Amino acid sequence: MIKRIGHIGIIVRDIEKALTVYQGALGLHLAKIQERPDLAATIAFLPTGDSEIELVQPVTSDSDVAKFLEERGEGIHHICLEVDDIERALSDLRERGLQVIDEIPRVGPEGERFAFIHPKSAHGVLLELYELPTCQSELDDHSP
Amino acid sequence: MIKRIGHIGIIVRDIEKALTVYQGALGLHLAKIQERPDLAATIAFLPTGDSEIELVQPVTSDSDVAKFLEERGEGIHHICLEVDDIERALSDLRERGLQVIDEIPRVGPEGERFAFIHPKSAHGVLLELYELPTCQSELDDHSP
Numbered sequence: 001m002i003k004r005i006g007h008i009g010i011i012v013r014d015i016e017k018a019l020t021v022y023q024g025a026l027g028l029h030l031a032k033i034q035e036r037p038d039l040a041a042t043i044a045f046l047p048t049g050d051s052e053i054e055l056v057q058p059v060t061s062d063s064d065v066a067k068f069l070e071e072r073g074e075g076i077h078h079i080c081l082e083v084d085d086i087e088r089a090l091s092d093l094r095e096r097g098l099q100v101i102d103e104i105p106r107v108g109p110e111g112e113r114f115a116f117i118h119p120k121s122a123h124g125v126l127l128e129l130y131e132l133p134t135c136q137s138e139l140d141d142h143s144p
Numbered sequence: 145m146i147k148r149i150g151h152i153g154i155i156v157r158d159i160e161k162a163l164t165v166y167q168g169a170l171g172l173h174l175a176k177i178q179e180r181p182d183l184a185a186t187i188a189f190l191p192t193g194d195s196e197i198e199l200v201q202p203v204t205s206d207s208d209v210a211k212f213l214e215e216r217g218e219g220i221h222h223i224c225l226e227v228d229d230i231e232r233a234l235s236d237l238r239e240r241g242l243q244v245i246d247e248i249p250r251v252g253p254e255g256e257r258f259a260f261i262h263p264k265s266a267h268g269v270l271l272e273l274y275e276l277p278t279c280q281s282e283l284d285d286h287s288p
Contacts, residue, residue: 001170001171002170002171002172002192003193004192004193004194004195005149005152005192005193005195005197008149008152008223010267010268010269011268012267012268013267017267018267021242021265021266021267022266022267024240025236025237025240025242026145026146026225026237027145027146028146048146048148048149048225049147049148049149049193049194049195049226050148050193050194050195051148051149051193051194051195053149053223055267073268074267074268074269075263075267075268075269076220076223076268076269079152079197079220081170081192082193092169093169093170096168096169098165098169119219121165122165122166123154123156123157123161123162123165123166123199123218123219124154124155124156124217124218124219124220125154125218125219125220
């Protein structure tokens with residue numbers, strides 16, 4: 001069911017300052033910085049092995065990520081695990097009694113489908129599951 | 145400098161209960177459970193892609209991990225990044241003004257050498273760096 005750790009999301013106050021540590025001092029490669037209005041955040045992506053570190057800067061004051069920053073300060077926000085089939089994964093987890101935050105997967109800017117599991121169901125960890133689009137599904141999307 | 149995310153450490157109250165989620169529901173493979181008296185913890189290792197999820201259960205009431213559990217509850221405790229050369233990494237980070245918790249790397253049961261970086265220096269994230277023993281260094285250790 002789980003293929004790998006897709007990324008670790010770290011909430012930061014200021015991406016440029018955080019990059020002086022994660023890119024400058026630790027030497028991680030900055031692949032891109034993306035505006036994500038759907039998450040009220042700007043995100044810096046730093047590939048690390050077969051995973052990624054994401055620095056997430058809230059851009060409004062009333063979003064979930066802004067509230068996390070306000071209440072808990074900077075730090076690790078969530079772990080994202082890549083799955084093959086997100087519908088099946090969510091259905092399996094619901095059957096086992098885990099509290100799924102997103103009943104229907106949300107869709108990200110690159111076609112990834114993602115959903116969050118409540119920390120109450122995962123021993124204090126906010127878990128994201130995502131399924132990445134495959135070449136085949138992209139072809140299917142463009143077929144007549 | 146950084147090769148990959150070595151593991152994510154999650155503090156849990158009871159490894160057996162946490163395994164019903166991480167092994168049972170999410171389907172991760174349990175590679176081993178290890179007693180770590182040096183960390184006052186029992187640790188379950190669940191390989192995930194080229195990384196690992198570690199479930200860390202405190203076994204005394206006065207350790208750092210026990211205090212974390214007492215004050216903050218279950219949840220993500222640290223991220224460990226694998227480096228090639230831990231002495232050079234620590235020296236580089238100190239030069240850049242980061243606060244290193246372990247001036248000299250500690251040695252784990254499998255010869256791994258590890259050190260922690262203070263969350264104040266890494267935007268709220270407790271970072272561990274570790275260097276794994278290589279075949280060559282094991283040979284060197286046993287040479288006359």
